[in-house]
Amino acid sequence: MEGPPTLNGEPHIGHVRGRLMKDLWYRYSTLSGKNIVFRGGWDTQGLPVELQAEQELGLTGNKWENLKKVGEEKLVEACKRLIIKYESSWVEADKLLGLLIDHERAYKTYTDEYIEREWKYLETAWEGGLLGEGHKVVAYCPSCLTSLSHAEVSLGGYEPLDDPSLYYKVKAEDGSFLLVWTTMPFTVVTDELVAVKPDAKYLRVRVGEETWVVGAERKDALAKELGIKFGEVVREVKGSELEGLRYTHPLLELIPGLMNLARSGQIHRVVAENFVDTSTGTGVVHLSPANGEDDYLVATRRKVPIFSPLDDEARFTEEAGRFHGLFVRDADSLVSVLLKGRGQLVFEGRIVHDYPVCWRSGHRLLWVVRREYFYWVDRLKEKILEAAEGVEYFFDSPRNRFLEFLRESPPWGITRERVWGTPLPIWACSECGEKTPAFSRKRILELAAELPDGPDFELHRPWIDRIVFKCPKCASRMHREPFVLDTWHNSGSAPYSSFTDQEYRRLIPTEFLTEGIDQTRGWAYTLLVLNVILGGKPLSPYRAFLFQGHVLDAEGRKMSKSIGNVVDGLQALREYSVDLLRFYLAWKSSPIDPLSLDAKEMSGRPYQVLNTLYHIHVYLSQNGALDGYVPRRHTVAWARRRRRLSLVDRWLLSVLAGVEKGVLAGYRESRYNEACRAIEQFVIETLSQNYVRMTRGELWDDSAETRERRLGIFATLGHVLERVDLLLHPVSPYLTEYLHQEVFAGKASWKIPLLVRGFGRAKLLRREKKLEETVAAAILVENGCNSARTKARLKRRWPLRAMYVLAPRRTAAALNSTKALVSTLCNVKVVRVTTRPEAFPVSFLLIPNPTKIGATFKEKTRDILQAVRPMRGAEAWRTYLAGSGVKLRIASGPIEVPPSAFDLRFEQNENFEAVEKEGVFVAVEKTRDERLVAEGLERDVARRLQALRKARGFSPTALLNKASVAGLEAEEVALLMPLKKELSFLVRAKEIQLSTRKDDREGDDEWYEDELDGRPLYLKVD
Ligand SMILES: [Zn+2]
């Protein structure tokens, strides 16, 4: 089931990453043999779309001004236009990305069919007593002119904002003054009570001629902050003793509504309440039930009437008298001025504190009492938690975060005071207040007393608002409640609303969902709540939910319009190779972590992986063609039957088996980065750097007797590449499909797409762990040998007489079993492997390194350096291998110096050059044997000529007239001269011509340019 993108803007790179993960799962599951239904879906209603539409209509005012200008119908039209416009961008991006999704059957949350199914949730909740009307102090955005749910408040987060910090005093009936602190002076207008903490200490303290009441805990801090000299403490009282004390509101006569209430005697007294925080302000807080959640709760519990003189635009009404017409936050300064005029302002400063802002407009939120419809989610908490606990989240942190959030489960205010949304289908009597719901078009038609747009009216405002019911109680006119649903209700209802009843039963719970980490408070939450409401059972509509980290810029900064670092999704998909972009996004970091997008990085290692994979396919294709390799005939099974698999082939197949297991687990467990890293290492190191190099020598040969052996190599390589194409397919579908079709699907009957072929069962793949260890040891020794050659300036091409390897027992045994391979890899005639340092031709020392010891042992260094001595031979070898430290006794007691604090040194040796790699010591004989060098050169030249005659299409038995080699060094020509006859036999040519410079008279095009030791070597066969 698609998590519907909101069609109010273009996709950015973060969306691309999110959609890639959906596709990874889709392709992986399909390749695993599952039949996946994945239909698109679009979130099309609600505040984000409506605000964007206002913008595109060029409207800049608030909701009421805008509606007056254009009317509801125009606005709705604009919303629909917007949806069409952005849908095409998103579909194009999905196409470029290669997302396998059925856009033709995509759901759209604004269609009548969808709306009617969405109402099913409301109906179920209404019947179960879970949907109802209530008043509540809600977060309210004065710019968007709508209330926000708890989840939406969390979405916007908090920002450090500057506010007034106002201290004022109010006079109590006993003549003392209560010192009060507020950061929202406008709330003084709606002030009804003053609260203290029941068991906290309060002081009655002299200030000049007056007695003030302040929290004991805050007295000293206040004296400092306000510059007040507190005098004698008259009395110390507990907060509870102050309960009931009446006070006079300082601005009462300016606020007629408040004055009316005050006459009743229910307000303007001290209450003792536990929520009061005595560690800030004065320890005395004033309560404005109309503008604070806790305040409201206290007032309703104590049956104190609420004074809320605010209109829909958060402006004071007539009841607020002197403040009438002012937007609430604009009243802050007037309150301060008026308090000052009355001598009741004690101190006015500024404070920077974290203040919640609107997720949509960035405006600071207000708390106001609003009438709303609620789902009483708190009553379902246990079921919701149970449903959530059964879900797979792949990672612990988002799971904990999500469950933590669900434990709060406050009532969910589902109504919004906007135009473009799923209407709340409840009608209310204008006279007696009776409520009549109608949760389907059919029911509306049955109840309608006036139906001005006929029976086929659109289920949206303004049309649905024109329908009038007759009150069953008093026969007055009933109008629809002027609310639309929270847009999160739309998307959260997708499991039922986007499918038919039958599909819902068959497809829900859906297997896998993935969205941004912020959706713990968004879609993941509403899906869960709504499914529990609909089914009445603790069942989640999804089995697995992968939360994703966000995409950041290369410097790790959040992408935002203000910084201008947002990467447009469509542009990125057009600019870069999609396969490369996909690989990079999957490879770079774990799905749960943020990803810092760096295009330079993308063209590094990720490019190398895809490029290498491509070229190995070409290599197989070209070389295989020369020997008549047919992928479907020359399979690994075939090669095994013919006994044409070498140790190296078996090694590669075994390593692949391990890689497959790791990659598939990576996909299954949503660790895509690990899957990609495993493929990366296999393609670049195992396949390209090792296997291709290790078998290249055998492929140079072109004789008929060894053809089957070469086919064994092609069979191995072919099998491995096909598997890699499959394994990488979810990440880079275009390239892998292309390579598969080009290289392996030669005949039409084999042109089956990879997705259809699937992973299948890989019977041939068995791991041979011991063999892997053996070849790994050989490769390690080869690395050592190469390092030693570099130190001794011995070209790799030159065959050497002898090499010694000193290795731990297990490695030595492995190397002894594969000496021929080691000898070939290292290009050394004789390989001697030993476990005894005495048998190693170069002596070595372990010398304490003062710097390293100093870094670890600080002031003990001198003592240690005096006590420790260099080690040599067997002792050094043992210490080096053991990994445990050298035990010493110094003045301060026994101590252990780790091996890492020692340096390994080889002593100069005339005949050998030695190095160490991962605990294996390698020594190569330095003496250059002219005969061997000549033989080696002969072999290198012969191989190149053989490869060329093969490539030029000469049959293996054909005799060449002449084979020419140019670009040799004079010394090399001299070395080869005596071997000319042998060379002509090897390459089957009547004549061999060797020269330092190529003869250009015959034209360049016949020469084939090869290379030797990194310089050009020219070859020609006639
Ligand atoms: Zn807003």
Ligand SMILES: [Zn+2]
């Ligand atoms: Zn009525």
